[in-house]
Amino acid sequence: MTTLETSPEIGGIGHSKKRVEDARFLQGAGNYMDDIVLPGMLHMAILRSPIAHGEIVSIDSSAAMEIEGVVAVVTGADLEAHGLAWMPTLSGDTQAVLATDKVRFQGQEVAAVIATSPYIARDALQHVWVDYNDLPAITTPQQALLSESPLIRTDKEGQEDNVCYDWEAGDKEATDAAFAAADRIVSIETHYPRSHPSPLETCGAVADVNPATGHVTVYLTSQAPHAHRTLFAIVTGLPEQNIRIISPDLGGGFGNKVPIYPGYVIATAASLLIGKPVKWIESRSENLISTGFARDYHMKGELAVTNEGKILGLRTEILSDNGAFYADAQPSKFRAGLFHIVTGSYDYPAAHVVAKGTYTNKAPGGVAYRCSFRVTEASYLIERLVQNAAYELDMEPADFRVKNFIQPEQFPYHSPTGFVYDSGDYEKTLNVAKEIIGYDELRRQQAEGRSDGKLVGIGMASFTEVVGAGPSKDYDIAGLKMFDSAELRVHPTGKAMLKLGVKSQGQGHETTFPQIVANELGIPSDDIALMEGDTDNTPYGLGTYASRSTPVAGAATALVARKLREKARLIAAHLLEASPDDLEWEPGVFSVKGSPDSRVTIQEIAFAAYTNHPQGMEAGLEGVHYYDPPNMTYPHGTYIVAVEVDPEDGTWEVTRMVAVDDCGVRINPMIVDGQIQGGLTEGFAMATNQHITFDEDGNCIGSNFMDYLVPTAWETPKFELGETVTPSPHHPIGAKGVGESATVGSPAAYVNAVIDALRPLGITNIDMPVLPDRVWAAVKAAQAG
Ligand code: CDP
Numbered sequence: 001m002t003t004l005e006t007s008p009e010i011g012g013i014g015h016s017k018k019r020v021e022d023a024r025f026l027q028g029a030g031n032y033m034d035d036i037v038l039p040g041m042l043h044m045a046i047l048r049s050p051i052a053h054g055e056i057v058s059i060d061s062s063a064a065m066e067i068e069g070v071v072a073v074v075t076g077a078d079l080e081a082h083g084l085a086w087m088p089t090l091s092g093d094t095q096a097v098l099a100t101d102k103v104r105f106q107g108q109e110v111a112a113v114i115a116t117s118p119y120i121a122r123d124a125l126q127h128v129w130v131d132y133n134d135l136p137a138i139t140t141p142q143q144a145l146l147s148e149s150p151l152i153r154t155d156k157e158g159q160e161d162n163v164c165y166d167w168e169a170g171d172k173e174a175t176d177a178a179f180a181a182a183d184r185i186v187s188i189e190t191h192y193p194r195s196h197p198s199p200l201e202t203c204g205a206v207a208d209v210n211p212a213t214g215h216v217t218v219y220l221t222s223q224a225p226h227a228h229r230t231l232f233a234i235v236t237g238l239p240e241q242n243i244r245i246i247s248p249d250l251g252g253g254f255g256n257k258v259p260i261y262p263g264y265v266i267a268t269a270a271s272l273l274i275g276k277p278v279k280w281i282e283s284r285s286e287n288l289i290s291t292g293f294a295r296d297y298h299m300k301g302e303l304a305v306t307n308e309g310k311i312l313g314l315r316t317e318i319l320s321d322n323g324a325f326y327a328d329a330q331p332s333k334f335r336a337g338l339f340h341i342v343t344g345s346y347d348y349p350a351a352h353v354v355a356k357g358t359y360t361n362k363a364p365g366g367v368a369y370r371c372s373f374r375v376t377e378a379s380y381l382i383e384r385l386v387q388n389a390a391y392e393l394d395m396e397p398a399d400f401r402v403k404n405f406i407q408p409e410q411f412p413y414h415s416p417t418g419f420v421y422d423s424g425d426y427e428k429t430l431n432v433a434k435e436i437i438g439y440d441e442l443r444r445q446q447a448e449g450r451s452d453g454k455l456v457g458i459g460m461a462s463f464t465e466v467v468g469a470g471p472s473k474d475y476d477i478a479g480l481k482m483f484d485s486a487e488l489r490v491h492p493t494g495k496a497m498l499k500l501g502v503k504s505q506g507q508g509h510e511t512t513f514p515q516i517v518a519n520e521l522g523i524p525s526d527d528i529a530l531m532e533g534d535t536d537n538t539p540y541g542l543g544t545y546a547s548r549s550t551p552v553a554g555a556a557t558a559l560v561a562r563k564l565r566e567k568a569r570l571i572a573a574h575l576l577e578a579s580p581d582d583l584e585w586e587p588g589v590f591s592v593k594g595s596p597d598s599r600v601t602i603q604e605i606a607f608a609a610y611t612n613h614p615q616g617m618e619a620g621l622e623g624v625h626y627y628d629p630p631n632m633t634y635p636h637g638t639y640i641v642a643v644e645v646d647p648e649d650g651t652w653e654v655t656r657m658v659a660v661d662d663c664g665v666r667i668n669p670m671i672v673d674g675q676i677q678g679g680l681t682e683g684f685a686m687a688t689n690q691h692i693t694f695d696e697d698g699n700c701i702g703s704n705f706m707d708y709l710v711p712t713a714w715e716t717p718k719f720e721l722g723e724t725v726t727p728s729p730h731h732p733i734g735a736k737g738v739g740e741s742a743t744v745g746s747p748a749a750y751v752n753a754v755i756d757a758l759r760p761l762g763i764t765n766i767d768m769p770v771l772p773d774r775v776w777a778a779v780k781a782a783q784a785g
Pocket of ligand 1: 507508509512513544545546547548549550551663664665666667668669671672675735736737738739740
């Protein structure tokens with residue numbers, strides 16, 4: 001439990017305050033993208049490619065232009081005339097805004113209709129005639145690498161194959177030596193399927209270019225408004241001081257609202273050319289087929305172990321499917337995101353990761369869907385491997401983990417792929433999880449045999465994450481260093497306004513960040529308002545994704561509040577006619593040491609800052625802090641799942657699910673639990689049925705919620721939560737991120753549980769999603785032979 005330093009009235013760190021933002025969300029009073037209506041606003045709809053790969057022979061928009069209410073039809077050729085047909089991606093590649101030469105995935109943007117109503121715009125799409133010359137579609141990375149496969153990126157000079165990156169981390173020689181010394185090598189080959197963050201609110205924009213002033217205001221579904229403003233300035237050539245990005249309330253993001261999408265650029269270009277505001281809102285299917293997907297990693301992993309159960313080394317090989325444009329939203333230096341955290345919670349000297357990315361005829365993306373840039377895939381692979389290694393050595397999987405855990409005294413721990421883990425107590429966390437679920441009793445019951453013809457399985461995952469990108473030495477997105485910032489203004493009446501460079505999509509920032517200030521300054525958190533998402537009125541920051549808000553903006557918030565506390569000390573000394581060194585601080589009050597009646601409250605100090613500040617001192621009580629984290633934070637957890645599998649039809653049911661998380665100091669324990677519950681639901685979704693596939697022509701299967709199955713409350717199991725608290729030593733308040741841990745850590749626990757149930761049949765591998773027909777087929781194959 002996090003210790004409380006403030007009273008409930010102040011409501012600082014550790015108080016489970018109810019979310020203040022929910023008052024407006026629950027009353028339908030949020031202000032989402034589609035709520036924004038501007039005078040004279042036009043509407044845009046996008047025509048998308050029905051095929052996955054083909055040359056554009058011609059586009060005829062004359063019939064659409066005849067329709068009453070249609071103002072313009074924009075094509076790639078129109079944008080090309082203004083140098084806007086292509087834009088840079090966050091991974092340093094290029095992406096078509098509107099296709100000019102050929103289409104490269106089903107759902108790609110081909111033309112846009114601007115009309116006086118959204119219905120006219122959408123109806124008119126049917127009257128834009130596009131003639132395509134079909135090309136064979138490439139739908140897997142293996143196919144992409146075949147020499148006879150067509151070249152997808154014919155637009156890129158010097159591009160002769162379908163490879164978009166080659167990358168490696170770790171030490172090959174040391175790893176080969178570890179494998180040569182091993183008693184056994186345990187291997188698995190698996191695919192982490194393509195999925196989609198599918199936020200409840202789809203993406204959209206309202207672009208408002210004022211022809212008289214040249215000012216451009218773009219309301220954007222953006223998790224990173226400041227970075228988007230800079231990239232907008234670079235792409236369009238517009239002066240950055242004239243661009244204002246406003247990200248209103250967001251109905252979820254989960255990584256999907258990090259990239260810049262063609263729709264944003266087309267709407268802005270249209271508003272610029274027409275001189276009126278233009279609104280674009282995606283449909284559900286458009287969101288699912290064309291915006292940032294996640295995962296799609298084909299992974300091979302090998303663990304070198306001794307007969308005594310010690311891990312000596314890890315080797316992994318990744319083939320990633322990046323779609324038609326390499327647009328992964330990730331730090332530039334790391335071509336496979338932070339996949340190299342794949343060494344996990346375990347201590348061994350050698351690891352080597354190789355990764356190759358491929359272009360395919362699928363939507364681009366590779367976004368950090370509730371994860372820190374590919375940590376989900378990494379965590380899944382290592383936790384599947386250690387579970388299988390334990391089986392091969394005939395060891396209890398929990399004991400095998402404990403034998404190999406990094407020990408508390410080894411922190412800061414230097415991993416063989418270059419990370420420096422800040423803190424952790426893995427065994428303690430695992431033991432809490434075991435205790436809550438009654439692990440030994442569960443294993444005993446399992447050993448007793450089948451229940452009603454069903455197979456019982458127990459699976460575990462003890463993950464370590466890396467969040468809080470990141471130290472500017474190594475982390476940037478499109479060249480922008482990944483610091484973050486906080487600006488704090490304490491008004492004369494002692495109430496305050498906190499402004500951040502990050503942007504909540506529903507995580508509860510309006511509640512938790514004021515709690516940090518309350519802890520540091522003693523101003524009640526209810527007296528502190530939070531502003532995010534308006535680039536004209538908040539300090540620069542890289543945004544919210546990859547669970548970086550608490551590690552980076554949370555630290556900036558604590559440090560700006562501490563700056564103000566130091567100024568408050570000087571004002572207090574002036575008011576109390578004492579030396580600043582003679583003052584003592586308790587939340588909200590400075591008093592003279594040894595004479596507690598000589599005291600001033602933070603509210604009195606704030607008033608004095610504007611009415612009676614010491615001569616020679618700058619008036620006011622406000623400041624800004626830009627925080628460049630010295631390191632990432634490394635939250636961890638142990639999740640244990642018990643399942644019953646029916647071998648007759650392959651269905652499986654979760655009977656218990658225990659999640660113990662350690663995210664350091666918890667600012668708001670209730671919000672942390674909410675984050676974990678949500679993350680666990682998404683992890684369960686991934687393990688069970690939430691995935692997108694394509695047919696051999698590249699048609700997307702998963703373009704709607706009938707085919708792309710997000711779980712409802714009905715299917716979702718009950719989650720039992722526990723906690724341990726290992727503070728981050730370098731974070732000013734000892735907090736680590738938590739927003740995504742559960743999605744990262746839990747899928748392996750489910751899959752391990754199903755495999756544990758099927759082990760008596762000799763089954764050691766099953767791929768996600770663990771659909772009943774997959775289980776059934778594996779059981780039948782095992783029984784047959
Ligand atoms: O970047 P994002 O907001 O998605 O993730 P996060 O920083 O992990 O935080 C998610 C929510 O949980 C925020 O509202 C945080 O303030 C809260 N949180 C907390 O109360 N204590 C922590 N140690 C970590 C997060």
